[in-house]
Amino acid sequence: MNRYAYFPGCSLKGNSRSYEESILPVFRDVGLPLEELEDWNCCGATAYFSVDDNLAVAISGRNLSLAERANKDIIAPCAGCYLTLRKSNEFLAGKTTSAAKIRSDLKNSGCEYHGTVKVKHPLDVLKNDVGLETLKARVRRPLAGLKVASYYGCQLVRPFTDFDDPDHPTALDDLLAAVGAAPVEYGAKTRCCGGSLTGTIEEVGLRLNYILLKEAKRQGADCLATICPLCQFNLEFAQDKIVKAFGEDVRLPVLYFSQLLGLAMGLGRKELGLTRSIVPLKSFYAKLGNGGAR
Amino acid sequence: MKIDRKVTYEEHLDPGFLAEVERMSGCREIETCIQCGTCSSSCPMAVYMDIPPRKIIAMVKHGFKDEVLKSFTIWLCPSCYTCQVRCPAQIKITDVMYALKRKAIEEKVYPSRFAIPVLDREMSRLIASNGRSSELWLLLRLYLKSRRPFAMLKMAPLGLKLMKTGRMSLRREKIKNKAQLRSLIKAVKEGAR
Numbered sequence: 350m351n352r353y354a355y356f357p358g359c360s361l362k363g364n365s366r367s368y369e370e371s372i373l374p375v376f377r378d379v380g381l382p383l384e385e386l387e388d389w390n391c392c393g394a395t396a397y398f399s400v401d402d403n404l405a406v407a408i409s410g411r412n413l414s415l416a417e418r419a420n421k422d423i424i425a426p427c428a429g430c431y432l433t434l435r436k437s438n439e440f441l442a443g444k445t446t447s448a449a450k451i452r453s454d455l456k457n458s459g460c461e462y463h464g465t466v467k468v469k470h471p472l473d474v475l476k477n478d479v480g481l482e483t484l485k486a487r488v489r490r491p492l493a494g495l496k497v498a499s500y501y502g503c504q505l506v507r508p509f510t511d512f513d514d515p516d517h518p519t520a521l522d523d524l525l526a527a528v529g530a531a532p533v534e535y536g537a538k539t540r541c542c543g544g545s546l547t548g549t550i551e552e553v554g555l556r557l558n559y560i561l562l563k564e565a566k567r568q569g570a571d572c573l574a575t576i577c578p579l580c581q582f583n584l585e586f587a588q589d590k591i592v593k594a595f596g597e598d599v600r601l602p603v604l605y606f607s608q609l610l611g612l613a614m615g616l617g618r619k620e621l622g623l624t625r626s627i628v629p630l631k632s633f634y635a636k637l638g639n640g641g642a643r
Numbered sequence: 644m645k646i647d648r649k650v651t652y653e654e655h656l657d658p659g660f661l662a663e664v665e666r667m668s669g670c671r672e673i674e675t676c677i678q679c680g681t682c683s684s685s686c687p688m689a690v691y692m693d694i695p696p697r698k699i700i701a702m703v704k705h706g707f708k709d710e711v712l713k714s715f716t717i718w719l720c721p722s723c724y725t726c727q728v729r730c731p732a733q734i735k736i737t738d739v740m741y742a743l744k745r746k747a748i749e750e751k752v753y754p755s756r757f758a759i760p761v762l763d764r765e766m767s768r769l770i771a772s773n774g775r776s777s778e779l780w781l782l783l784r785l786y787l788k789s790r791r792p793f794a795m796l797k798m799a800p801l802g803l804k805l806m807k808t809g810r811m812s813l814r815r816e817k818i819k820n821k822a823q824l825r826s827l828i829k830a831v832k833e834g835a836r
Contacts, residue, residue: 359776388819390774395722396766399744402667407831408770411824445669450834458827477738507724508737515728539688541723548785549692549758551794553719558686586801625808 353384353474354421356412358430358578359391363503365427365578367622371607372426374616376488379479382422386415392433395545402632407451413468414460416496422467424474424502425609428577432504439509450511460577468506469608472576473512476520482529489615491529495636497609498535498565498573498601499525502580504541515539521606528613535567537561542583558593562599571636572602574609581605585627602626602633612637656706664703668742676700682726682736692716696726696736703739711754714740717743718759757790771828774818779811 361369376383389412397405412434425431441448442464455462475484499521502641507515516539522532542561545574547554561584563574575581585603593597604626610620665671682696689695694702694714702711711717714828722738727737744760747753753760765784786795805811818824 359778361815361818362775362813363778365803366810389778390818390824391770393767393770396763397770398722398741399760400748400767402741403831404767404771404828408824451831454827454830454834457830458823460823460827501727503721503723504831506745507728515724532686539725541721544721544723545762546688546719546759547720548782549762549789550719553688553691571824586804606805625810627804627808637741 350418351381352385353381353383353421353424353469354386354416354419354424356386356389356392356416356423356434358427360427360429360578360582365429365583365605367625368397368426368578368581368605368607370620371605371611371616374605374620375472375475375610375614378614378616379392379475379483380455381474381479382398386412386423387419389415390633392430394536395432398433403447403451405433406440406448407454409434410441410451410455410462411458413438413441413464413466414455414462415464415467422469424469424471426576427469427579428470428504429579431468431470432509435509438464438466438468444616459617470510470512470576471509472505472520472524475610476524477512481523484527484610487614488528488611490637492525492609492613492637493529495530495609496533497525497530497569498568498570498581499532499538499606500561500565500573500575501538502533502575502577503539503544505576521576524606525609528610530609530613533565533570535565535568535570537564539587542580544579544583546586547583548590554583555587555591555594558587558609559595559597559599562588562591562601563595563597565601566599570601572604572609572633574604574606574643588628600628602628602630645692651707651710652742655709655819657708659704660706660708660711661704662740664746667745668735668738670738670742672732673700673704673739676704676734677732679731681729681731682734685725685729687725688719692719696720696740699743700736700739702735703743707750710777711743712750714748715767717747718753718757720744730758733784754774757792761785761789762790772821773825774816774821775817777812777814778817779813781828786828 393405513520543557588600608621680697694716724737
């Protein structure tokens with residue numbers, strides 16, 4: 350039996366639905382079909398911790414308790430959900446009086462939690478549980494030589510990650526290399542995209558994402574691979590504005606890593622949600638050659 | 644030209660501020676800061692801040708409560724945790740910034756229409772009532788409450804692109820067991836200080 354419950358989070362049901370559309374068939378094809386956690390609630394992201402930390406931990410505690418009752422660990426593709434669930438999990442396991450208080454509040458509201466659930470990211474599961482060899486065996490159309498800038502962003506690798514390095518992570522590069530792509534040296538791989546600041550202060554959003562796109566372009570990347578819905582959105586949605594503001598053509602396709610894996614595994618463009626890209630993908634498909642059929 | 648005193652006298656400092664921030668952030672290491680500046684040099688947002696992170700830590704340590712809570716810095720922290728994982732004194736700087744945000748809200752000393760705290764507040768309200776966030780409704784609330792109707796209009800072309808690619812929906816997402824979430828939130832709030 351599959352020991353994971355899939356925690357989509359709000360973004361994967363919203364503007365980042367192509368992440369869900371691609372992660373589900375990829376996991377199905379490596380023999381680990383994902384089932385959604387029943388009646389999950391929003392993790393609260395960075396917003397709730399800025400307003401009320403006890404409530405932030407408690408609402409994540411409800412999600413953890415739902416998974417515990419189903420006797421499953423959680424897979425969270427969104428870096429924000431991943432961090433928030435891990436942070437809350439760690440807090441709830443603590444000996445502080447507020448941790449004890451929240452545990453008893455959870456119990457009294459019918460979501461008792463004993464701290465048995467692990468929270469994992471699909472990157473970790475694919476590399477360390479499924480394994481690169483299994484993945485390689487699934488490749489139908491290798492991404493021969495496709496130059497990819499692997500972008501990890503912040504909240505997956507900091508501060509809770511136990512499967513990679515916070516400054517120089519490699520898991521994403523390893524997965525992409527396993528399916529035939531050629532990851533470029535990408536020095537900005539863990540530099541921040543601005544998170545929700547792109548929605549509140551435009552100048553910040555444009556500048557930070559310009560830096561990320563420019564560095565990927567300089568390294569000769571054909572596209573960026575992301576692991577987080579907010580990073581993907583931030584890097585993609587304002588590219589025209591960035592070109593205008595900085596007078597430099599830094600436009601690049603920004604894809605979810607699962608879309609790239611899916612292409613290599615022979616899945617269709619539509620099935621992988623690639624038709625939802627705002628940046629045109631015509632020249633990207635041309636680079637893929639036969640790999641981009643359909 | 645108005646001449647202001649540039650130095651804060653000791654009587655205007657809050658000697659209990661450090662202990663309060665330590666309690667709220669769960670970080671006991673603030674006092675051990677050696678002012679090395681790794682945080683400020685790691686911070687992607689430092690170029691936009693009125694007070695860089697290193698100085699914020701020093702000011703917290705010495706009780707400059709007003710200056711810290713009224714700074715833009717605390718709101719500009721995007722929670723990337725770079726400073727936190729690099730700090731040689733193991734100060735949980737991101738968690739300290741979160742605590743300062745909460746303190747500023749508690750003491751009502753942040754600009755009322757400033758978009759960043761408005762977004763945090765509106766998102767937490769949306770989650771508390773529906774259990775989930777819905778992007779479009781969150782953005783509408785953000786622009787209304789921060790009184791930036793023109794910014795909303797400027798987003799229209801993007802909205803069209805998202806609509807065309809099927810990435811925007813008008814649906815209000817919600818969970819089934821809202822009653823449970825409400826009772827949990829009520830219980831947590833009741834016991835709090």
